[in-house]
Amino acid sequence: xxxxxxxxxxxxxxxxxxxxxxxxxxxxxxxxxxxxxxxxxxxxxxxxxxxxxxxxxxxxxxxxxxxxxxxxxxxxxxxxxxxxxxxxxxxxxxxxxxxxxxxxxxxxxxxxxxxxxxxxxxxxxxxxxxxxxxxxxxxxxxxxxxxxxxxxxxxxxxxxxxxxxxxxxxxxxxxxxxxxxxxxxxxxxxxxxxxxxxxxxxxxxxxxxxxxxxxxxxxxxxxxxxxxxxxxxxxxxxxxxxxxxxxxxxxxxxxxxxxxxxxxxxxxxxxxxxxxxxxxxxxxxxxxxxxxxxxxxxxxxxxxxxxxxxxxxxxxxxxxxxxxxxxxxxxxxxxxxxxxxxxxxxxxxxxxxxxxxxxxxxxxxxxxxxxxxxxxxxxxxxxxxxxxxxxxxxxxxxxxxxxxxxxxxxxxxxxxxxxxxxxxxxxx
Amino acid sequence: xxxxxxxxxxxxxxxxxxxxxxxxxxxxxxxxxxxxxxxxxxxxxxxxxxxxxxxxxxxxxxxxxxxxxxxxxxxxxxxxxxxxxxxxxxxxxxxxxxxxxxxxxxxxxxxxxxxxxxxxxxxxxxxxxxxxxxxxxxxxxxxxxxxxxxxxxxxxxxxxxxxxxxxxxxxxxxxxxxxxxxxxxxxxxxxxxxxxxxxxxxxxxxxxxxxxxxxxxxxxxxxxxxxxxxxxxxxxxxxxxxxxxxxxxxxxxxxxxxxxxxxxxxxxxxxxxxxxxxxxxxxxxxxxxxxxxxxxxxxxxxxxxxxxxxxxxxx
Numbered sequence: 001x002x003x004x005x006x007x008x009x010x011x012x013x014x015x016x017x018x019x020x021x022x023x024x025x026x027x028x029x030x031x032x033x034x035x036x037x038x039x040x041x042x043x044x045x046x047x048x049x050x051x052x053x054x055x056x057x058x059x060x061x062x063x064x065x066x067x068x069x070x071x072x073x074x075x076x077x078x079x080x081x082x083x084x085x086x087x088x089x090x091x092x093x094x095x096x097x098x099x100x101x102x103x104x105x106x107x108x109x110x111x112x113x114x115x116x117x118x119x120x121x122x123x124x125x126x127x128x129x130x131x132x133x134x135x136x137x138x139x140x141x142x143x144x145x146x147x148x149x150x151x152x153x154x155x156x157x158x159x160x161x162x163x164x165x166x167x168x169x170x171x172x173x174x175x176x177x178x179x180x181x182x183x184x185x186x187x188x189x190x191x192x193x194x195x196x197x198x199x200x201x202x203x204x205x206x207x208x209x210x211x212x213x214x215x216x217x218x219x220x221x222x223x224x225x226x227x228x229x230x231x232x233x234x235x236x237x238x239x240x241x242x243x244x245x246x247x248x249x250x251x252x253x254x255x256x257x258x259x260x261x262x263x264x265x266x267x268x269x270x271x272x273x274x275x276x277x278x279x280x281x282x283x284x285x286x287x288x289x290x291x292x293x294x295x296x297x298x299x300x301x302x303x304x305x306x307x308x309x310x311x312x313x314x315x316x317x318x319x320x321x322x323x324x325x326x327x328x329x330x331x332x333x334x335x336x337x338x339x340x341x342x343x344x345x346x347x348x349x350x351x352x353x354x355x356x357x358x359x360x361x362x363x364x365x366x367x368x369x370x371x372x373x374x375x376x377x378x379x380x381x382x383x384x385x386x387x388x389x390x391x392x393x394x395x396x397x398x399x400x401x402x403x404x405x406x407x408x409x410x411x412x413x414x415x416x417x418x419x420x421x422x423x424x425x426x427x428x
Numbered sequence: 429x430x431x432x433x434x435x436x437x438x439x440x441x442x443x444x445x446x447x448x449x450x451x452x453x454x455x456x457x458x459x460x461x462x463x464x465x466x467x468x469x470x471x472x473x474x475x476x477x478x479x480x481x482x483x484x485x486x487x488x489x490x491x492x493x494x495x496x497x498x499x500x501x502x503x504x505x506x507x508x509x510x511x512x513x514x515x516x517x518x519x520x521x522x523x524x525x526x527x528x529x530x531x532x533x534x535x536x537x538x539x540x541x542x543x544x545x546x547x548x549x550x551x552x553x554x555x556x557x558x559x560x561x562x563x564x565x566x567x568x569x570x571x572x573x574x575x576x577x578x579x580x581x582x583x584x585x586x587x588x589x590x591x592x593x594x595x596x597x598x599x600x601x602x603x604x605x606x607x608x609x610x611x612x613x614x615x616x617x618x619x620x621x622x623x624x625x626x627x628x629x630x631x632x633x634x635x636x637x638x639x640x641x642x643x644x645x646x647x648x649x650x651x652x653x654x655x656x657x658x659x660x661x662x663x664x665x666x667x668x669x670x671x672x673x674x675x676x677x678x679x680x681x682x683x684x685x686x687x688x689x690x691x692x693x694x695x696x697x698x699x700x701x702x703x704x705x706x707x708x709x710x711x712x713x714x715x716x717x718x719x720x721x722x723x724x725x726x727x728x729x730x731x732x733x734x735x736x737x738x739x740x741x742x743x
Contacts, residue, residue, distance in 0.1 A: 199627035200442075202563035202602050203542045272543050317519055320541035320562070 005419065006030040008037045012048035012380065016055055017353035018360075018369035027053060029376040032419035036372055046426075048380060051413065052348070055370050056088025056377025057355040059329060060178075060363060061153070061232060061256060061304035064090070064121070066112065067105075068097025072398045073309035075109070076116040081307075081329040081396035083423035086412025088377035089120035089367065090307075090329075091178075091359075094131070095154045101126040101137040103145035110146055118422045119415070120377070122148040122363070124178065127166050133157040136166055143173045148363045151178035153232060154279075156214055158184055164221055171227035176363060178230045181214035181239075182280070191320055193235075193266040193281040201269065203319070206281050208236035215239050219246040222253050230362050231255040233306050235280035237290030244299040254362045256302035257291050259328055259335040264288075264402065274315045274322035275402040278308070292345050301358035303351075305332045309398035330394050331403045337383055337410030348383070355379075376419035380426070383410040433731040437549040437556040440565035441607040449607055452727050453575050459730070460723035462499065472730050473502035476533040482559070483509045483520070484540040488694060488718070489559050489569070493536050496725035505532075524548050533736055534729065537561075555732040563597045568728055569693055570603030572721040574611065576713055577648050579720070580689055585612035590642040592674060593652030593701060594623045594663075600652060600693045605633055618642035619652075619674055620664040639674050643683040650691040651676055651701045667700055676702040689713050 009027045016022075028037035059082060065073040073081075075092075082090050092109060094100035100109060106123045113121040125142035129135045131152045139150055150170060156179065157163045170177055187210040192198050194205020215231055219242060222229045234240060234255045246253045260278065265285050268276045276282060294300040308325025315322050333355075340346045346354075360368025367377055391404040415423040432451040441449065462470055478497045482490055485508065497504050507527075509515065514523055520539070527535060536557045537545050542564035549556040560566040578584055589608050595601045595617045608615050609632060617624050618636040629635050636642040643649060654674075656667050664670055671677070676690070684690075690702070690712045698704045707714060 196627045196630055199596075199625040200602070200631070201542060202565065202597075202599055204563075272546050316521060318539070318541035318544045318547055320544075 005032070006035070006040050006043040008040055008043055008045045009048050009053060009378070010045050012051045012053035014053045014370065015349055015352050016370040017349045018055065018357040019371065021370070022349050027370060027378070029416075029419045032376055034370055034372050034374050034376050050382070052381040052383050054352045054379045054381065055356040055368050056415070056417065057086050057333070057379045057412075058089045058359040058365070058368060059087045059305050059307065059332065060091040060302060060359040062090040062092055062307040062329065063095065063309065063325070064092045065309055066096065067108065072311050072314070073396060074116070075112045075121065077395060077397040078307070078309070078329070079117040079119045079121060081327070081394060082119045083415045083417075084395045084412070085329040085331070086333045086379045086381065086415055087119055087329060088379060088415055088417045089122060091122045091124050091148060091363065093153045094124050094126040094151060099126045099131045100124070101129050101131065103138070103141045106142060106145035106147055119417050122365070124149045124151050126150065127152045127177065128157060128162065131155050133159060133162065136162070136169060139166070139169055139175060140173050143175050147175070148365065149176045149178050149230070151180065151232070153178065153180045156180050156182040156184065160217060163217070164225070167221045167225045167227050167229065171225055174364075176228045176230055178232055179214070179218055180232050181211050181218060183210040183213050186210035186213070190281070191277060192269045193283045195266060195284055197266045197269055203269070206279070208238060208283065208287070211236055211280055212238045212242060215242050219243070219251055219253055222246070223249070223251045226252065228252040228254070228362075233258050233261065233280055233304070234291060234294070234300060235261050235283050235287060237287045240290045240294040240299055244294065244297070247299060254302065255294070255300045256304040257295065257300050258304060258306045259332045259339070260326060260402065261291055262288065263335050263339045268402065272319060273402065274317070274319055275326055275400050277319060277322050277324055278306070278326055279324035292340065295340065295354060296346060296350070301354060302362060303332065303336055303354040304359065305329055309396060310400045311398060312400075315400050326400050326402060327394070327396050327398050330396060331389055331401055333381070334387070334389060334408035334411045335403060335406070338408045341383065342409050376416060378416040379412055380414040380416070381410060382413045385409065385411060387411065434735055436732060436735045437545070438567050438728050438732055439545050439549060439556065439558050441567050441570055441603050441610065442565070444610070446610045449571070449574070449610060452571055452724070452731060453578060455731060456571070456575055456720070456723040456727035459726040460720065462726070463722055469499050469501060471501045473497065473500035473733055476733055477503045477505070477531065478534045478536060478729065479527050479532050480504065480506045480536045481524070481527070482507065482538045483514060483544070484538050484560070486538050486559065489538065492718070492721045493559060493725050496722055496729055499722070500726055500729055502729070520544060520548070521551060524552055528552050528554050534733060555736055557728055557732060560599055563599050564602065566599040566603050568721065568725050569600050570607045571728070572717055572724040573604055573650060573691060573693070574607050575720045575724055576691065576717050577689065580713060581647060584608065587613045587647040588616065588645050589613045589648040589650065590616040590618060590646040591650045591652065592618045592639065592642055592676070593654050595619060595628070595652070596623045596625055598652050604650060605631070609633070616642050616646065620670070622663040639680055640683050643680060646685065646688055648689045648691060649676065649684065652693065653695060653697060654701050671700050675700060676706055678703060678705070681706060684711070691717060694718070
């Protein structure tokens with residue numbers, strides 16, 4: 001059935017938050033586009049009764065590691081993991097080696113994606129040369145080369161004047177900024193959240209203030225320049241509050257949260273597993289609850305995994321020396337459907353919006369919707385299936401996840417990109 | 429009391445029950461007697477090999493462990509970071525596995541990274557003794573402190589123990605806090621507020637901002653070495669300000685009970701955290717702590733070695 005160019009998906013509960021749709025209905029696909037099912041002629045019907053059909057999920061925070069660190073992930077394996085996790089598009093962060101701070105790098109990623117990627121890869125360019133926070137990258141050239149956004153992810157521009165100029169300059173090219181907010185000095189040498197557990201464990205903490213100060217800075221600059229800044233991987237309750245207030249004032253600031261900040265807290269560090277080491281760090285239970293509240297009230301419009309592959313060798317060292325980051329593409333949906341939907345915190349439509357229209361709006365993408373005529377990027381979910389996460393089955397090249405073995409409810413069962421099944425566990 | 433100790437590692441006092449802590453102290457009492465004999469050596473660890481893996485430099489703890497091992501008749505190998513393959517980029521786990529491949533029974537490790545000993549303990553059959561890991565834990569230091577208190581005061585339960593200084597970066601403080609709380613002491617911490625984390629109140633520790641409150645009513649005062657190195661410079665203004673406000677001197681001694689013990693894990697900064705006259709005075713038990721450290725380390729090595737059974741070294 002994957003070779004057919006037109007067919008009708010029937011019987012599924014269609015949830016499309018971009019248009020407020022949540023009902024059982026047919027979706028037609030013709031020539032890779034969403035089509036009116038009554039106008040799709042003589043086509044095969046695929047029965048999806050009992051399943052949920054949504055616009056293709058977008059993970060706007062992914063490290064594909066190519067070029068430079070293909071031992072941990074490649075465009076091929078990363079996008080296969082994305083497809084298996086229900087994602088039809090990913091935004092590839094620019095902290096590759098060399099960093100994607102020039103048109104040539106973006107061109108390379110785009111060409112490799114044409115050859116190897118199974119889902120859409122939207123490149124993100126770096127804000128500053130070499131991600132050093134000193135000199136602006138060729139942002140206009142990057143835009144022309146096809147980046148959907150710019151970011152120094154993993155690092156944060158410490159010099160406010162440079163950041164101001166990046167914001168002003170990006171506005172003229174209509175490029176959104178994705179910012180990793182962190183004050184380097186406050187966070188220096190930190191390995192976990194600064195709080196009760198870091199005090200008990202004697203580990204160097206990362207104060208939430210290191211994130212909050214830079215978010216406050218970004219909000220001030222976004223207001224001044226009247227341009228979009230998207231705050232990556234929010235972790236603290238005060239960060240949520242800063243963004244909530246800014247959005248109330250109409251400042252163009254948006255925010256994302258990761259599944260691990262939703263599901264885990266700093267207490268997990270006591271197990272001393274380096275798969276709980278990430279930046280920003282897992283914070284307190286109060287912070288976790290505030291992030292969920294932020295999703296519920298619309299302060300946070302995006303869930304993004306910050307998929308950060310590392311080899312076992314890199315992670316199997318003393319906690320202090322282990323690199324930050326965990327993979328997330330294949331656990332995002334199961335973890336978030338368990339922690340946010342089955343917990344009763346978010347409705348199905350609210351949750352799906354964080355994976356679809358939420359990121360599409362931040363990036364200005366013409367996707368995240370099932371509107372007729374758009375690319376047929378579709379995620380099909382079994383939201384009630386109970387299973388245990390099994391990292392040994394991952395498509396990702398890396399295994400650095402704290403969720404291995406976790407009992408969860410819900411997962412993607414098929415993923416369609418441009419009308420073609422790129423992942424399919426359904427019969428047929 | 430037989431058979432209370434069942435652990436192949438000594439990692440932190442947080443992991444131990446009050447009974448286990450007491451058992452180590454009781455065992456150390458027996459070993460203390462050994463060091464008072466003419467012949468100070470016993471064959472308890474004869475045929476066992478102990479590696480002292482000091483990834484972070486140490487003088488007194490290393491010497492104390494080494495002497496304890498010698499008195500127990502163990503075979504000893506010393507490795508320090510400067511002379512090991514760690515300098516060549518070998519990982520800690522590989523270094524430790526290579527040591528284990530030589531059928532080593534016990535590894536005493538000092539490391540700057542918190543919980544590096546736990547990391548090894550989980551993955552090796554050899555027994556691991558933590559000789560200090562970053563700011564996390566220093567169990568034998570806390571045990572020798574508690575041993576000294578028990579010896580002098582006859583008990584731990586109900587005593588008021590004040591720990592003064594840089595609590596934030598101190599593995600000695602963390603270990604003492606856990607051990608003392610488990611044995612029923614009342615623990616107070618004091619020092620510059622930037623170095624005394626409030627979070628400790630959540631486990632039942634009293635936090636004082638001024639020295640007088642911490643000194644009054646204390647049965648034991650444990651002073652920590654204060655440092656004013658570059659990376660810590662922003663925590664308090666200067667050594668002289670520290671000495672004026674938080675140092676134990678003739679003036680602040682007015683608030684100290686005449687029978688209170690003055691302790692310090694060493695090395696002391698004379699005239700900084702405490703006056704010379706107090707360090708050498710009648711209430712000071714600082715050198716007895718050092719003596720007792722030997723007994724505690726002999727006990728710890730002996731107990732941990734006794735739990736390696738079931739380990740087939742022929743494999």
